[in-house]
Structures are given as C-alpha cells and as structure tokens.
Amino acid sequence: xxxxxxxxxxxxxxxxxxxxxxxxxxxxxxxxxxxxxxxxxxxxxxxxxxxxxxxxxxxxxxxxxxxxxxxxxxxxxxxxxxxxxxxxxxxxxxxxxxxxxxxxxxxxxxxxxxxxxxxxxxxxxxxxxxxxxxxxxxxxxxxxxxxxxxxxxxxxxxxxxxxxxxxxxxxxxxxxxxxxxxxxxxxxxxxxxxxxxxxxxxxxxxxxxxxxxxxxxxxxxxxxxxxxxxxxxxxxxxxxxxxxxxxxxxxxxxxxxxxxxxxxxxxxxxxxxxxxxxxxxxxxxxxxxxxxxxxxxxxxxxxxxxxxxxxxxxxxxxxxxxxxxxxxxxxxxxxx
Numbered sequence: 001x002x003x004x005x006x007x008x009x010x011x012x013x014x015x016x017x018x019x020x021x022x023x024x025x026x027x028x029x030x031x032x033x034x035x036x037x038x039x040x041x042x043x044x045x046x047x048x049x050x051x052x053x054x055x056x057x058x059x060x061x062x063x064x065x066x067x068x069x070x071x072x073x074x075x076x077x078x079x080x081x082x083x084x085x086x087x088x089x090x091x092x093x094x095x096x097x098x099x100x101x102x103x104x105x106x107x108x109x110x111x112x113x114x115x116x117x118x119x120x121x122x123x124x125x126x127x128x129x130x131x132x133x134x135x136x137x138x139x140x141x142x143x144x145x146x147x148x149x150x151x152x153x154x155x156x157x158x159x160x161x162x163x164x165x166x167x168x169x170x171x172x173x174x175x176x177x178x179x180x181x182x183x184x185x186x187x188x189x190x191x192x193x194x195x196x197x198x199x200x201x202x203x204x205x206x207x208x209x210x211x212x213x214x215x216x217x218x219x220x221x222x223x224x225x226x227x228x229x230x231x232x233x234x235x236x237x238x239x240x241x242x243x244x245x246x247x248x249x250x251x252x253x254x255x256x257x258x259x260x261x262x263x264x265x266x267x268x269x270x271x272x273x274x275x276x277x278x279x280x281x282x283x284x285x286x287x288x289x290x291x292x293x294x295x296x297x298x299x300x301x302x303x304x305x306x307x308x309x310x311x312x313x314x315x316x317x318x319x320x321x322x323x324x325x326x327x328x329x330x331x332x333x334x335x336x
Contacts, residue, residue: 062086064194065096072189076110077136078103078121088140092148092256097195098159101186102166103143115139122146132238138224141253148256151201159187162201215287215306218336222250222303222311228320230313235261243301246313246320247289250303251336263301267291270336279333281308281325290330304333 069082078085085103089096106123107115114120118132122143125131133139156162160183163169167182224237231240241249248261251269260266266289273279273288276295284290286306291298302312308325 061194062096064192065100068189068193069100071192072104073110076107077115077119078107078110081136081140084137085140088144089147092144092152094144094147094151095190095195095201097190097193098151098186098201099143099147100193101189102147103140104189105182105185131236134228134237135224138237138253145252145256157201159183159190159201215285218250218254218287218303219305219311221254222246222305223322225250225320226311226322228313230316230318230320232316241313241320243313247301247303263291263298264296266301267295267298267334270334273333273335276332279330281329284333285335287336289334289336291332291334292328292330295332298331302330 065086066082073079073082082100085099086096089099092099103121104110106112107121110121114123114130115136118130119136119139120130120133120142121136121139123130124142124146131142133142150156150162150165154165156165163179163183163186167179169179225241225246228237228246229240230242231245232242233245234240234242235245235249237249244263244266245261247266248259251257251259259269270289273284279288279290281304284304286304288304290302290304290310292300300312302310304325305311305322309322310325310328311320311322313320314323
C-alpha cells in the first residue's frame with residue numbers, strides 16, 4: 001500500500017507539474033506573439049526587391065545629395081557612407097534625402113556616442129536601451145528596415161505623420177521638448193539633400209526577379225556576421241545568434257520583410273527543393289537554406305554559400321563561420 005501511495009503521489013506531482021509547464025509555455029508563446037506584433041520594425045508586406053532599383057526622377061537629385069553629405073558629415077563615422085545610404089534607401093523604397101536627414105539629426109551628424117560606440121545612426125532602441133550593431137553599415141541597414149516599415153508598410157507618407165511615431169512630441173524620453181523641432185528640421189535638411197518641394201517619402205520600386213532576390217546578396221549579407229558568437233536563442237549580432245536566429249536575421253536585412261527566427265518555422269519560407277529529399281550540392285544556389293533533421297522537426301539550418309561551402313552559426317562555444325558542405329550534409333533545402 002505504501003508503494004502504491006508513493007506512485008500515486010508521484011503521478012499527481014508530475015502530472016500537475018507537466019500541466020503547469022505546458023500552461024506556462026503556451027502563455028509565453030502568446031506573450032511573444034503579442035510583442036512581435038507590436039515591435040516588428042521590418043514589416044510583412046511587399047517591398048522593393050533587392051535586385052531592383054528606385055526611380056527618384058523629379059524628387060531627388062544625387063549631385064545635390066552628395067554635396068550636402070560632404071557639408072554636413074564632414075567628420076565622424078558616417079563621413080564615407082553616402083553611397084551605402086543611397087543603396088539602403090533604394091532597397092527600403094524610401095527617399096534617400098529623408099534617410100540622410102533623419103540619420104543626421106539622430107546621430108549629431110555622425111558624432112553622437114550612439115553612432116560612435118554602438119554603430120547606431122538613427123537612435124533605435126529596444127525598450128530604454130540603445131541597440132548596438134556590429135558595423136556602421138549594419139546600423140544603416142537596420143535604419144532602412146525601420147523606415148521601410150513606417151513609410152511603406154504603415155504609409156506614414158509625410159514628415160508630420162512619420163514624426164508623430166518616430167519622434168513624438170511629449171514623449172516620456174523627451175523631457176526638454178526637443179522633439180518639437182524634429183519635423184521642421186528634417187523637412188529643411190531634406191531639401192538640402194536634394195528632395196524637391198513635391199517629394200514623397202516613399203519612392204517607386206522597379207522590382208527585379210526572384211522572391212528574395214539575388215542569392216549572392218544573401219551571402220554577402222551573411223558574411224558580415226562571420227565571427228559573431230553562437231548564442232542559443234540569440235537573434236541579433238549585437239548579442240550573438242543561434243543557427244536560425246542568424247538565417248532569419250540575414251533574410252530580414254536583405255528583404256526588409258519579417259522572417260521567423262526558428263528553424264522549423266523557416267522551413268515554409270520559400271520553395272522546397274528536390275521534392276523535399278536529399279539536396280544535390282551541384283544544383284544548389286548561393287543563398288539556399290539547408291536544413292538538418294526531418295521535416296517539421298529540423299534541428300539545424302544554414303545557408304549554402306556556393307563553391308561547396310556552407311555559412312552557419314554552428315554550435316555553442318563556436319562562432320559564425322564558413323565550412324565545407326561535405327563535412328556535414330543537409331537533409332533537405334528551401335530556396336527563400
């Protein structure tokens with residue numbers, strides 16, 4: 001009787017514990033989903049293809065832009081980033097003049113502590129903490145993703161509408177009221193950066209081919225994070241990434257769209273190759289996602305980098321690196 005009583009008690013305890021764990025996990029998933037919806041800065045709809053360009057005829061003058069850049073960004077970490085900023089604006093489908101004006105005002109024209117120490121040129125924050133980026137180019141690209149979400153996805157088509165969200169008057173983190181000057185200051189410097197009086201904040205996208213774009217663009221972006229430590233559950237190069245955090249982050253930077261950062265969730269984000277079977281390395285393209293494990297239960301993901309190489313965040317106590325494909329061959333592949 002004592003043995004049966006102990007077994008019954010153990011079953012009761014473990015049964016209750018399992019129920020509690022299940023409830024807690026479901027609760028956390030719900031909370032995460034809510035916050036993802038509130039804080040998604042990358043958008044989820046269509047945008048400029050990475051292989052496309054923008055038509056700025058009539059509302060943007062590049063020569064004027066370059067002259068203004070040389071005038072305002074005379075020193076500091078943004079001094080040589082004019083061309084990269086134009087490219088980032090092209091990908092995001094937003095006015096380069098708007099882009100430059102916002103970065104200038106938010107970074108003290110490339111001299112603020114945030115841009116010098118965290119590679120953050122636009123005052124982007126997570127809660128009350130300034131976000132850090134591994135390079136100034138990745139900080140510019142993150143700014144592009146944010147502006148795409150606000151201007152293109154949410155259609156905040158005037159500086160006034162954008163300012164009400166980006167730099168709201170009366171915000172708790174603006175006790176001295178500096179935000180009140182943001183709209184007129186941005187509008188003034190936009191004109192100096194080559195936008196005419198009829199300029200819109202969004203630009204016209206001329207899409208190229210492909211759902212994500214040139215696979216080499218994916219690998220070019222992925223290589224920026226070589227050496228970033230593997231951190232289980234990590235989703236940002238500033239704090240480390242795991243395998244799926246790395247793949248999802250790269251795709252978001254390239255497309256300016258929202259992507260999951262979980263291995264199984266990424267299985268459906270593209271076209272299944274080889275009928276879901278074992279990939280043939282010679283038929284893979286750079287940028288293809290390669291998975292390890294069964295469908296619906298994959299446990300590792302990486303990018304095929306071309307030339308028989310794989311780029312990945314591998315495992316704990318290691319860093320993002322490139323390795324031979326043949327060292328560890330995948331079970332299936334998806335083209336994003």
